[in-house]
Amino acid sequence: NAGVTQTPKFQVLKTGQSMTLQCAQDMNHNSMYWYRQDPGMGLRLIYYSASEGTTDKGEVPNGYNVSRLNKREFSLRLESAAPSQTSVYFCAGRKREGPNEQFFGPGTRLTVL
Amino acid sequence: GIQVEQSPPDLILQEGANSTLRCNFSDSVNNLQWFHQNPWGQLINLFYIPSGTKQNGRLSATTVATERYSLLYISSSQTTDSGVYFCAVGGSGGYQKVTFGIGTKLQVIP
Numbered sequence: 001n002a003g004v005t006q007t008p009k010f011q012v013l014k015t016g017q018s019m020t021l022q023c024a025q026d027m028n029h030n031s032m033y034w035y036r037q038d039p040g041m042g043l044r045l046i047y048y049s050a051s052e053g054t055t056d057k058g059e060v061p062n063g064y065n066v067s068r069l070n071k072r073e074f075s076l077r078l079e080s081a082a083p084s085q086t087s088v089y090f091c092a093g094r095k096r097e098g099p100n101e102q103f104f105g106p107g108t109r110l111t112v113l
Numbered sequence: 114g115i116q117v118e119q120s121p122p123d124l125i126l127q128e129g130a131n132s133t134l135r136c137n138f139s140d141s142v143n144n145l146q147w148f149h150q151n152p153w154g155q156l157i158n159l160f161y162i163p164s165g166t167k168q169n170g171r172l173s174a175t176t177v178a179t180e181r182y183s184l185l186y187i188s189s190s191q192t193t194d195s196g197v198y199f200c201a202v203g204g205s206g207g208y209q210k211v212t213f214g215i216g217t218k219l220q221v222i223p
Contacts, residue, residue, distance in 0.1 A: 033211065040215065041215060042213045043201075045210065045211070045212070048210060058210070088154065090156065100144055101146055101158060102146060102158075102201065102211060103158065106155060107156075
């Protein structure tokens with residue numbers, strides 16, 4: 001099992017460019033999450049999807065869109081990147097039943113110039 | 114939403130020393146996790162512990178849900194324990210939202 005995977009690992013964008021961060025999991029997770037991590041601020045929730053077909057805003061959703069393509073995949077899109085979106089992005093998944101631990105992907109380091 | 118506070122924010126230990134990290138939360142929770150973020154940025158699951166006590170080698174954790182805190186104990190620390198330790202909690206309710214504390218940065222020196 002690959003667990004939670006993210007692509008790409010690194011990305012440099014110019015202001016105004018768009019891109020999509022991909023996340024996939026093979027752990028049968030019901031819920032999936034996108035976080036950003038900035039120095040000294042811990043992880044902040046951007047969007048989450050409690051189940052296939054649903055998405056909801058987290059703490060810092062402005063400038064982002066998400067798609068829960070199917071149970072396995074949850075993508076994060078930046079339509080017009082800004083320097084304030086320079087960050088490390090983590091995807092996570094979680095089951096609804098039983099010990100519903102979150103498991104994280106390896107992260108995507110994004111720089112917007 | 115739920116507020117999560119971790120203490121201390123920074124900690125420097127001599128190799129072999131013990132430490133206790135604390136996580137306070139502002140409301141009842143139905144799940145709580147401790148993570149270790151290593152120097153390469155990887156988030157490693159340590160404990161899923163909404164209540165009670167668990168142990169895994171040199172690490173153990175206790176959550177007292179009624180008093181809204183959790184403790185992570187590290188004994189006989191090693192340099193590989195360095196990194197940032199995060200507490201993450203999920204509230205009671207159906208929507209699976211999780212809130213992270215800002216972490217405790219631990220440095221273990223030889």
